[in-house]
Amino acid sequence: MRSAGKDYPSAIEVVDSHTEGEPTRVVTQGWPTCEGDSMQARRDDLEAHHDHLRRAVVCEPRGHDAVVGALLTPPVEEGSLAGVIFFNNVGYLGMCGHGLIGVVRTLAHLGRLQGREVRLDTPVGSVAAELAADGTVTFENVPARCHSLGVQIEVPGLGPLEGDVAWGGNWFFLTHLEDLSLELENLDRLLETTSRIRTRLDELGLVDEGEVIDHVELFSAPTREDADSRNFVLCPGGEYDRSPCGTGTSAKLAVLHARGELSVGQRWRQESITGSRFVGWLSERDGELIPHIQGRAFITARSTLLFDPEDFFRGGFSAR
Ligand code: PYC
Numbered sequence: 119m120r121s122a123g124k125d126y127p128s129a130i131e132v133v134d135s136h137t138e139g140e141p142t143r144v145v146t147q148g149w150p151t152c153e154g155d156s157m158q159a160r161r162d163d164l165e166a167h168h169d170h171l172r173r174a175v176v177c178e179p180r181g182h183d184a185v186v187g188a189l190l191t192p193p194v195e196e197g198s199l200a201g202v203i204f205f206n207n208v209g210y211l212g213m214c215g216h217g218l219i220g221v222v223r224t225l226a227h228l229g230r231l232q233g234r235e236v237r238l239d240t241p242v243g244s245v246a247a248e249l250a251a252d253g254t255v256t257f258e259n260v261p262a263r264c265h266s267l268g269v270q271i272e273v274p275g276l277g278p279l280e281g282d283v284a285w286g287g288n289w290f291f292l293t294h295l296e297d298l299s300l301e302l303e304n305l306d307r308l309l310e311t312t313s314r315i316r317t318r319l320d321e322l323g324l325v326d327e328g329e330v331i332d333h334v335e336l337f338s339a340p341t342r343e344d345a346d347s348r349n350f351v352l353c354p355g356g357e358y359d360r361s362p363c364g365t366g367t368s369a370k371l372a373v374l375h376a377r378g379e380l381s382v383g384q385r386w387r388q389e390s391i392t393g394s395r396f397v398g399w400l401s402e403r404d405g406e407l408i409p410h411i412q413g414r415a416f417i418t419a420r421s422t423l424l425f426d427p428e429d430f431f432r433g434g435f436s437a438r
Contacts, residue, residue, distance in 0.1 A: 124170045125150075126425035126432060132175065133227060135220040137415040138394030139360035142220030143176060144188045146228065148423075152203070157194055157241040161203050161210050164189065170433050172205045177434035180423050183207045184357040186217045188224075195244050198237040199225070207355035207436045212242035212260075213287030215364010215396075215411050219255040222247045223415040242287055254414050261406035262286045262368040264376035265325060273318045276311065282376075283324055286368030286409060289331040291319055300338045300350045300391055305358070308391075312336065312352035335366045345389035355436070361413065362388040362396040368409035371400050375407060382407075 130148035134141065150168060152160035164172070176185040191201035202221055204214040211217070221238065225231045226249055234249050243260035250256070265283040269291075272278050281293030293315070298307060312334040319331045332354040340348045351359040351366045359366065367388045374380035386398045397412045425432050 124433065126171070126174070126427075128425070130171070130175060130423040130425075132421050132423060133224045133417060134419040134421065135223055135415045135417045137216035137219040137361050138390060138396065138413050139392045140216040141181075141185045141360075141418075142188055142214075142217045142224075142415070143181060143185050144190065144221055144224040145175060146190060146224075149189055152189070152191055155194065157191075157201050157203065157239050160191055160201065161241045164203055164205075165210060172209075173207070173436070174425065174432065174434040175423060176205065177207050177436045179431050180434060183355055183436055184353075184360065186211070186214055188214070188217050188221050190221075193237075194239045195237070198239045198244055199230070199232070201239040203241060206353065207357070209354065210241070211288055211354070211365075213240050213245065213365050215257070215259065215287065215366075215368065216359070216361040216413070216415075218245060218247060218257050218364065219411075219413050220415045222249055222255045222257070223253070223417060227417050240287075254412055256410055256412040257364070258401075259364070259368045259409040259411060260287050261403075262372035262400075262409045263407065264372045267373070267376060269324065271315075271318055271322060273315055276314055279315065282373045283331060284369035284372045286370070286372065287365035288333050288369075289325055289329060290333045290335050290366055290369040291315065291331050292335045292337065292370060292373055294337045298336075300336060300348050302391060308336070308350050309352065309356070309358060312350070313356065316352060333363070333366060335363065335369070337370075340387075340389045342389050342393065342395065345387045345395055347386075348389040348391070350391045358391065360390060360392045361394055362390040364396065364411045364413070367396050367398045367411055371398050371409050372407055375400055
């Protein structure tokens with residue numbers, strides 16, 4: 119049996135990027151092997167034996183609370199180039215849309231992409247992506263589904279609220295608030311309000327046992343002329359998504375489709391709280407709705423992370 123001891127490698131190689139403003143740190147070398155035949159098993163192994171590395175890689179002092187990490191592994195499916203496990207300041211994500219776009223740009227940057235199309239395995243399924251000549255990445259997500267429309271909840275300190283529950287690779291509660299505009303100057307209130315909603319959702323347990331609605335997504339009218347809607351997304355670790363959130367936009371597409379407001383193939387242009395944008399649409403395969411999400415990522419750094427045994431903060435820390 120392997121121990122869950124806190125061993126640190128001497129160095130971990132990473133490539134940093136941002137996708138429409140949201141950071142991704144791809145681990146390319148130095149992480150111990152994650153055991154398991156499936157991506158879920160590897161994610162569980164990572165959690166059981168290397169969770170201290172998750173924190174050390176994405177949190178302060180090497181990163182910060184908004185950074186999403188992506189660990190590359192060998193693929194588990196035939197035809198896939200690699201496996202990828204996404205993680206953040208508090209744990210693990212099923213899929214991560216902005217992160218996937220960052221991974222594709224990173225693989226291209228490293229010269230590891232063979233051609234323009236790639237399949238990657240995640241703990242919630244395989245996804246396909248294509249890198250266009252201008253650097254735009256389009257990925258075909260795992261199937262999205264609307265779980266329930268018009269759910270009424272009572273949130274202490276906020277009152278009654280109506281929203282939808284949908285899966286887009288992670289679970290989302292999608293709603294809008296009349297009296298809180300989606301502007302960065304309202305960030306403290308947006309974080310506080312969405313955190314309250316999430317606490318209430320935890321208590322209510324609206325999805326299956328073992329599943330958690332860990333993202334809350336607010337919508338308003340867009341501020342850009344080339345967008346259909348603006349959003350604010352609370353992520354599991356208390357941070358907000360600077361991008362329009364790939365899995366959140368996928369969940370939104372499923373909700374719009376369930377309401378009869380978006381047909382298959384119809385474009386949806388989702389603006390984020392920072393003013394960046396994803397374009398999304400749905401296709402149908404074997405009776406399931408497949409979200410397609412398009413956006414851009416830019417490489418910001420290639421670094422070697424070091425872990426000095428004398429360093430009190432070697433294992434990283436979170437301000438939250
Ligand atoms: O783009 O799917 C996404 C995402 C999830 C959390 C942060 N970004």
